[in-house]
Amino acid sequence: MTSPGNQNLEIGEFAEGSEREVEAAVSAAKAAAPDWETFDVDSRVEIFQNAADIMRDRKYELAATVSLENGKNRTEAMADVDEAIDFLDFYSSEFERANGYEFDTGEPTPGQHTTNLLRPYGVFAVISPFNFPMALFVGMSAGALITGNTVVAKPASTTPLVARKYVDILEEAGLPDGVLNLVMGGGSDVGQPLVEHEDVSGVAFTGSRGVGLHIQESFMELGKRGPVIAELGGKNPVIVSDTADIDEAVEGVKNGAFSFSGQKCSATSRVYVYESVIDEFTDKLVTEAEELTIGPATDRDTFVSPLINDGALEDYQEITEQARNDGTVHTGGNVVTDGDLDAGRFVEPTVVTDIPHEHELAREEHFLPFVTIHPVSGLEEGIEKSNDSEYGLCAGLFSTDETEIDHWFDEIESGMCYVNRNQSATTGALVQAQPFGGWKFSGTTGKFAGGYWYLQQFMREQSRTRVE
């Protein structure tokens, strides 16, 4: 494997698993499950707290690995590692606070004594995407493991190294053999047989809508009864009102649309701007986009980093060509090959107008530095168009009118809702403070990662009554 920003730089050679490795991994996870369930709350929590400490000590090395392997710039790579540590800290403290989800429910009638508890399902498959190779791999697998399941985990085929490092960290932190099993490889060679394996009871998946729904359907068809906890894509809308501070809105949309080159499920992708301010907003966004530094992920001042693979580069060329034909490209639309950049997959941040609301460029998730701007007559039209999507992940509003803000919070169909956030209009949720998940086709459970109702999904309830 090579680095997305420099294809002359070898990251390493990695195993490509198949059904045989899946079989061995599931069998190890199944064998380890009974013992792992008997670990008490404190012993389990201690392992994940140890892992968080090790990651804090190795933060710069891990972030550098993320940068080289998946092309995140320095800030984004550090945030990825920080988020992983936050997941470990938060899930540990939550599991501890809930006493492992075991409650004494008292004496329903004299002589009877009852407890109510949540118990693990058994073996979970954890399948993660390339774009948060540390945070999402760590977060999902920690959710499954701390609740007493054993895990077979498959990272994205483009980011195996970060996953390997985390598995080693957990081993060093005290996780017993067989509790977490890593199988590297592709979606159809490893992911699909893993999901379909008869001893896999539940799946935690983050990735595209198509793959996530396919996993859910496979589970149903096979008559499996455990959960498919899937976090899927987004087509995240932002409304800019005529009462907004336009400079703040431009800053928020620029950061939301172009950080990590738009390769975030939370990326800002369509902006509905009141007609009276759309020209000012567009001109300023174009100026800002043109000032962004495009470069290797590890360079200190790089903002726009490379695309993950050749497929993404081809998609970029295709959609920008379509935008030229069907709309107006104000800036961007080109592959960047200046100097050393021809060794990587670099592209310009792209701002487009005159694309009809119904156009697929304004409806499909592209996962690229590409944003469309659309005029609206006011808040109602902005909300109607924002909600007219099969996705419901993140949304933003820029307005200084309290009535508009309250109305938008009530009406917007979205998991994460941000008002006047110049840091980013739609990206950058923090674990625990801003739990992350999607409505509609952006997720399957309505419960959010890094939130107070996440861990329970990995467990099933049991009521125990004993007559004394």
Ligand SMILES: NC(=O)c1ccc[n+]([C@@H]2O[C@H](COP(=O)([O-])OP(=O)(O)OC[C@H]3O[C@@H](n4cnc5c(N)ncnc54)[C@H](O)[C@@H]3O)[C@@H](O)[C@H]2O)c1
């Ligand atoms: N909602 C969220 O929290 C969130 C977070 C990050 C990324 N995403 C989404 O992830 C997508 C981008 O990541 P990606 O390109 O890695 O996604 P992807 O769906 O292509 O791949 C995700 C994972 O699924 C595996 N996979 C592929 N086919 C499979 C199959 N048939 N069975 C089982 N596993 C299979 C892949 O190998 C990879 O490990 C975007 O759609 C983005 O919105 C969502």
Ligand SMILES: N[C@@H](CCC=O)C(=O)O
């Ligand atoms: N949690 C991240 C997005 C994860 C998906 O790509 C954010 O809030 O930006």
